[in-house]
Amino acid sequence: MKFRRLGRSGLSVSEISYGNWLTHGSQVEEEQAHACVRAALDAGITTFDTADVYANTAAESVLGRALKGERRESLEIFTKVFWPTGPKGPNDQGLSRKHILESANASLKRLGTDYVDLYQAHRFDRTVPLEETMLAFADLVRQGKALYIGVSEWTGEQITRGAALARELNVPFVSNQPQYSMLWRVIEPQVIPASEREGLSQLVFSPVAQGVLSGKYLPGQPVPEGSRATDASGKNMISRWMRDDVLERVQQLKPLAEEAGLTMAQLAVAWVLQNPNVASAIIGASRPEQVTENVQAGGHVLEQDLMDKIDAVLADVITTDPRLTQTP
Numbered sequence: 001m002k003f004r005r006l007g008r009s010g011l012s013v014s015e016i017s018y019g020n021w022l023t024h025g026s027q028v029e030e031e032q033a034h035a036c037v038r039a040a041l042d043a044g045i046t047t048f049d050t051a052d053v054y055a056n057t058a059a060e061s062v063l064g065r066a067l068k069g070e071r072r073e074s075l076e077i078f079t080k081v082f083w084p085t086g087p088k089g090p091n092d093q094g095l096s097r098k099h100i101l102e103s104a105n106a107s108l109k110r111l112g113t114d115y116v117d118l119y120q121a122h123r124f125d126r127t128v129p130l131e132e133t134m135l136a137f138a139d140l141v142r143q144g145k146a147l148y149i150g151v152s153e154w155t156g157e158q159i160t161r162g163a164a165l166a167r168e169l170n171v172p173f174v175s176n177q178p179q180y181s182m183l184w185r186v187i188e189p190q191v192i193p194a195s196e197r198e199g200l201s202q203l204v205f206s207p208v209a210q211g212v213l214s215g216k217y218l219p220g221q222p223v224p225e226g227s228r229a230t231d232a233s234g235k236n237m238i239s240r241w242m243r244d245d246v247l248e249r250v251q252q253l254k255p256l257a258e259e260a261g262l263t264m265a266q267l268a269v270a271w272v273l274q275n276p277n278v279a280s281a282i283i284g285a286s287r288p289e290q291v292t293e294n295v296q297a298g299g300h301v302l303e304q305d306l307m308d309k310i311d312a313v314l315a316d317v318i319t320t321d322p323r324l325t326q327t328p
Contacts, residue, residue, distance in 0.1 A: 001044030002299050004279045007174035008199035011117065011148055013076050015273055016298045017047035018291065019205060019282040021054050024062040028286045037066035039288035043295040047076040049177070049203065049282050051122055052107050053083035060110040068112055075117075078203070079107045080152060080177075082122030095125035100136040104145055119146035120177060123326070124158045131165060138169040150175035150203070153326040156194035163198035173200065175279065179326065180204035182213060182253075182271050182314055183241060190322045192277045201279035204272050208283075208294075210238040212246070213268035215254060219244040245317060252313045260306060262297065269297035274307065 003012040018040040024033045040048070050063050060079060067075065081103040084093040091098050104119060119140060125133060140146040151162060154176055166173035176195055178187045180202065187202065195202065208214055217223060223242070241247070250264075257267040272281050283294045311318075 001046075001295070003046075004201070006118070006148070006203075006279050007172075007195075007201045009148060009172050009174045011076065011174065013047040013203075013280045014045045014298075015280050016043075016045055016269065016295050017049055017076075017078075017203065017280040017282045018045050019049040019284050020059045020063055021051070021205070021284060023284050023286050024050075024055065024059040024066075030062055030065070032286070033062050034066045035288045036285045036291055037063070039285070039291040040295075041070065043291060045291075045295065046074060047078070047280055049078040049205075050111075051080035051083075051120075052085050052103055052110075053080075053122065057085055057106070057110060060107055064110055064112040072113060077111060077113060077116050078118040078120065078150075079111065079116050080120040080122035081107070082125065082152075095121055095128050095133040095136075097132050097136040100133065101140070104140050108145060115145050115147060117146075118148045118150050118175060120150040120152050120175070121154070122152050124151070124154050130161055134162060134165040134169060134171075138166075138171040141171045148172045148174045150177065150200070152177035153179070154191075155322070155325050156190035159191065159194045159198060159200060163200070173198070175201050175203050177203040177205060177282075179206045180272050180275075180278070181207050181209040182268060182310060183209045183246070183318060185318055185320045186322050186324045188320060191325065192275070196277055202275070202277050203280050203282060204278055205282045206237075207272040207281045208265050208268045209241055211265075212238060212241040212250060213253070214263075214265040215250060217242065217247055217250075219247040219251070240319075249314050249317050253310065256306060256309055256313070260300070260302060262300065263293060265294055266297040266300075267302075269294055270300040270302055271307075271310065273297070273300075274302055 002015045050060050086092045137149045257264045269281050285291045
């Protein structure tokens with residue numbers, strides 16, 4: 001396993017990290033979830049990402065139990081706040097000071113730890129003054145409950161504003177967590193340049209485009225039973241790619257993966273890691289063998305000729321519009 005620095009900070013993260021969105025506490029039984037975490041640890045992954053909203057707080061609890069007994073100092077544990085949790089009352093969501101501080105304390109209890117290495121704003125909240133949000137995060141850092149702060153799916157302009165306040169408050173603002181893959185490149189025009197200026201790295205999710213880039217979905221064929229495309233919590237996101245024109249192009253990547261000595265899923269993960277602003281690619285899994293396969297994408301340098309061939313194959317099915325950054 002290789003490691004990369006997160007933004008301009010001194011924090012190193014494993015370039016493949018493990019995330020439990022859509023799996024722990026919902027799709028897979030706890031024993032299977034623990035097996036996936038064990039596989040991640042065995043593969044050298046030290047960075048684990050979750051959020052309070054995943055399975056309405058259950059995912060944090062499962063991850064906390066799965067990591068119990070591991071040396072805390074050898075792990076980087078990340079979580080997030082924004083989306084509604086609990087009974088979903090008026091203060092059970094957003095980035096108000098009340099919700100941030102209460103959510104952080106609840107997340108720490110579920111994770112079974114005194115602090116998280118990175119606490120992230122899961123989205124931008126236009127209904128709350130940004131000064132209030134950043135001050136609440138700064139207070140968590142000063143209390144030792146969060147070592148670093150980050151965001152998820154913020155636009156370039158929002159990152160710039162947040163970074164200015166972080167400098168005023170002297171808190172380490174180090175990362176953005178966006179969706180990023182060969183097919184979904186909306187962060188390239190604005191988010192990455194802003195992040196590079198402000199000293200943030202990307203922690204990217206869905207590098208395999210919800211499984212589409214694994215090649216398992218075939219044009220003109222029924223989707224495999226039990227796949228992400230049939231799951232209520234995942235099929236809305238994957239639907240944008242479940243078109244024959246996209247699936248046909250994806251199948252054309254197979255010889256390129258073979259040329260690189262990788263599976264198609266490994267090629268997809270390796271591709272996002274070629275971007276120097278990406279610190280880690282977050283992989284999820286419902287089976288331990290998926291972790292074992294995808295982690296092998298780490299450490300691969302893809303030649304520019306291969307990168308150009310990938311662009312030529314996907315061409316007009318690539319999405320790059322920065323206006324599609326997933327802000328509420």
